Amino acid sequence: MITYADRMKNVSGEALNDILKYSSDPSIISFSLGSPAKEVYPIEKIKEIMSTVMEKDAIRILSYGMSEGYMPLREAFLNHIAIPKGIKADIENILITTGATQGIELISQTFINPGDVVLVESPSFLTSLQVFLKYGATLVGVNMDTDGIMCEDLECKIKKYNPKMLYTIPTFQNPSGKTLPSHRRKKIAELADKYDLLVVEDDPYCDLRYTGDVVPPIKSFDETGNVILANSFSKILAPGLRVGTITATKEIITALVLAKGGADTNTTIMSQAICAEFLNQGLLPDHLKEMVPVYLERLNAMLDALDRYFPKECKYTIPQGGLFVWIEVPESINTRELLFIAANEHKVSYVPGYPFFINPKDGDHSLRLNFSSNTPEKIYEGVKRLGDLLHSIING
Ligand SMILES: Cc1ncc(COP(=O)(O)O)c(C=O)c1O
Known part of the structure; x- marks a missing residue:
């Protein structure tokens, strides 16, 4: 059977x-x-870009690629997205993933042992919850008020459960739509340092702001490398491209690259090249x-x-x-x-x-x-x- x-x-x-x-x-x-x-x-633009990148780089696009990602995209993401958001990073801190979903999967595979406690917002993104459960995590909810995670409750749960990681969607959260204010983001980065907690910041919606002021990512307050940031091109460009990014320490990126090698070797290079060219032509704003x-x-x-x-x-x-x-x-x-x-x-x-x-x-x-x-x-x-x-x- x-x-x-x-x-x-x-x-x-x-x-x-x-x-x-x-x-x-x-x-x-x-x-x-x-x-x-x-x-x-942007259908017409993407059609044009596809022929441009094939003219420029057909062999690389049609070959296997580095698991870390297509270099022009790693550079473009760093220069056009990460650095302008106040993130201190270099090329070696960027990994391209097959959507943010794969980023969450690789992080879980790399860090979660059965029984490890993962703190999550309550409610949280259903796909990520399923991934954490698949790797045997014990999930513990952190309370939210109208502004998102309540840092007092977070600290209480850290002390009580000695968790492996916190998974948070701080901006326009899926599903609640809530956004965590800047001072709480800073506090989360400080708690991560104080308790040696890994924070996975899943931030695919941050550029889809319609009212109010921009809030910096938790990662921009990270002085110790405890925060792993996942971004995605799904909501700002097109989900069918299946391109996401992870920003983390060199050491963490090296570990995630090992996991990615066995998952899909590399994210589809045509998709990566489209995202890179879109950013480099200055089309995103x-x-x-x-x-x-x-x-x-x-x-x-x-x-x-x-x-x-x-x-x-x-x-x-x-x-x-x-x-x-x-x-x-x-x-x-x-x-x-x-x-x-x-x-x-x-x-x-x-x-x-x-x-x-x-x-x-x-x-x-x-x-x-x-x-x-x-x-x-x-x-x-x-x-x-x-x-x-x-x-x-x-x-x-
Ligand atoms: C919070 C969150 N993370 C990740 C994803 C998945 O993103 P991707 O399409 O990049 O895999 C979504 C999509 O709905 C989401 O809401």
């Missing part, structure tokens, strides 16, 4: 299957996926300028629709950027059970709260809505459908 590895026993695909199923059904207005707006993909008003309009449409159509008993976050609004509904409503009715009978979908929590029951009365991938008209219509359904349950 075929037997499966024990490590897969903790991994569940239910939530992801629902997300993909309902997002691929054109009859459903889906607020499930965390995708950028298709309308703002204008691309962001084009995206921000589109997303802001969609966020405003969603907030206005929630105000108009959702029962007053529901509470929601007002993010300054990113892709998600997080909603808490009354305890009489189970969002996991409601999804089936919402999607099949009312043709609208969302992600229920349960997969974002260590204890799924903690998410029974919450849900995540994505606002980036539908037009304002669709957003109004979808939120109205969901609001009507919630009203009908609350009013019996």
Whole structure:
């Protein structure tokens, strides 16, 4: 009889299957996926860039590459993204990964032994939780207030559990949309040093800011090398390219490169070359300028629709950027059970709260809505459908 590895026993695909199923059904207005707006993909620019890079570097693009990444992209990321954000780094501190997802996977493979405690925000990104569980981590939640992680609770949990690492999404958090203020970021870097804690800062949304002031990454406060930063081109360029980056000490990068060698040897070089050329041609700032008003309009449409159509008993976050609004509904409503009715009978979908929590029951009365991938008209219509359904349950 075929037997499966024990490590897969903790991994569940239910939530992801629902997300993909309902997002691929054109009859459903889906607020499930965390995708950028298709309308703002820079398709023509990428077509041009593909032929430019083939002219310049066809042999390298079609060959195996270094596991560390395509040198022009490591340099471009360093100069156009990392250094301007106040990060002290050099080429040897940059690793290119196949999306931030692979970065999280390689970090987990490299650092987590079964039973190690990993602190996570509560709620946190469902895919990362699944990866940590796959490597046998014991997950412990850290409390958040409206601004994200509460540093007092973090320090308490560090003392109590002696964790291996903290995993945090400090900017426009997935799923809550919350952003950690600068002084708490600094404090986290200090706690990492004080308690010799590894901090994994997953920051794919930091450049998708629509209102408020820019906040520096935790990594920019890191004096000791305890912070590993994961970034991604998925939300600022296109998720299909599957390009992410890790910024960390040389020693950590060397360890992660070993893990990457066995995972996929190298991230697809054409994708890396596209990202490099996009940065080197100076196209990112204008691309962001084009995206921000589109997303802001969609966020405003969603907030206005929630105000108009959702029962007053529901509470929601007002993010300054990113892709998600997080909603808490009354305890009489189970969002996991409601999804089936919402999607099949009312043709609208969302992600229920349960997969974002260590204890799924903690998410029974919450849900995540994505606002980036539908037009304002669709957003109004979808939120109205969901609001009507919630009203009908609350009013019996
Ligand atoms: C917090 C967070 N980390 C990582 C990812 C995955 O990014 P990538 O497409 O670069 O693998 C996502 C995507 O939704 C995310 O929300």
